[in-house]
Amino acid sequence: MGVSATSGPGDAAAEKQLNVLVFGAHPDDCDLRFGGAALKYRALGHRVKFVSMTNGDTGHYSMGGGPLARRRYQEAQAAARIADIEYEVLDIHNGELEPSVMVRKLVIERMRTFAADLVLCHRANDYHPDHRSVGLLVQDAAYIVTVPNVCPLTPPLPQAPVVGYTFDEFTLPTSYRVDVAVDTDPVFARKVDMLHCHASQMYEWLPYNGGYQEQVPAADPARRVWLEERMRQRFGHVADVARQALQRAYGDERGAAVRTAETVSFSEYGRRPRPEDVARLFPFLPAPA
Numbered sequence: 001m002g003v004s005a006t007s008g009p010g011d012a013a014a015e016k017q018l019n020v021l022v023f024g025a026h027p028d029d030c031d032l033r034f035g036g037a038a039l040k041y042r043a044l045g046h047r048v049k050f051v052s053m054t055n056g057d058t059g060h061y062s063m064g065g066g067p068l069a070r071r072r073y074q075e076a077q078a079a080a081r082i083a084d085i086e087y088e089v090l091d092i093h094n095g096e097l098e099p100s101v102m103v104r105k106l107v108i109e110r111m112r113t114f115a116a117d118l119v120l121c122h123r124a125n126d127y128h129p130d131h132r133s134v135g136l137l138v139q140d141a142a143y144i145v146t147v148p149n150v151c152p153l154t155p156p157l158p159q160a161p162v163v164g165y166t167f168d169e170f171t172l173p174t175s176y177r178v179d180v181a182v183d184t185d186p187v188f189a190r191k192v193d194m195l196h197c198h199a200s201q202m203y204e205w206l207p208y209n210g211g212y213q214e215q216v217p218a219a220d221p222a223r224r225v226w227l228e229e230r231m232r233q234r235f236g237h238v239a240d241v242a243r244q245a246l247q248r249a250y251g252d253e254r255g256a257a258v259r260t261a262e263t264v265s266f267s268e269y270g271r272r273p274r275p276e277d278v279a280r281l282f283p284f285l286p287a288p289a
């Protein structure tokens with residue numbers, strides 16, 4: 001699958017191509033939180049890379065270790081093919097990601113070699129220790145990535161990337177602030193196609209862990225339909241929480257009609273985006289009136 005046929009003059013080919021780098025803790029986090037936006041960037045010819053900081057090797061009730069890590073890697077690659085993006089999975093055990101200096105260097109090297117303009121991650125206040133570690137690692141890299149003598153064999157970027165957090169609803173010590181909201185309705189079915197690839201999570205571990213295993217249809221296409229409905233509820237809620245930001249971006253009428261959304265909250269530790277940076281970094285949003 002190549003660059004969308006909708007690309008043309010004024011799109012990434014003519015202007016600067018954006019490099020959007022998304023860090024998640026587990027091999028489905030990036031897809032869940034930013035898969036729709038990734039599809040929108042790709043439709044305009046921009047580059048997107050997902051990085052799972054762990055290999056997901058404990059996230060199941062009957063599988064584990066190497067076989068589960070390899071299964072989840074294959075699921076991630078299948079999702080990546082749908083979005084036409086690169087999906088890297090680091091071989092770090094699930095549940096054991098630590099915000100150490102060594103792992104921070106892995107993050108810095110990836111920000112540099114991908115020449116990231118925009119970096120997304122979890123916030124550092126999150127229920128899962130691996131999610132918290134990803135937030136800390138990216139925050140801790142956000143400034144250090146500009147220091148040439150840190151990881152001196154990987155040339156630094158001319159300017160620090162803008163860093164943002166994907167949606168969550170944790171409130172302590174601070175609630176999530178929606179800075180940018182993205183209408184994912186036009187790409188939502190394809191986002192669900194990506195999530196459908198993560199069968200070990202969507203149809204097995206998460207239902208088991210959440211106590212709703214009996215709701216999952218046994219086979220396709222019924223379970224794909226079930227997943228889409230579940231995800232429409234989840235990201236419909238995100239759209240409701242982000243309604244003001246959606247109406248700011250898309251206007252009152254269209255913003256009110258958006259049914260599924262993804263969001264970004266800018267980090268204070270990366271480069272602070274000016275309004276013109278926001279327009280450049282989110283090229284699929286309507287131009288400000």
Ligand SMILES: [Zn+2]
Nearest residue numbers: 025026029128
């Ligand atoms: Zn996760």
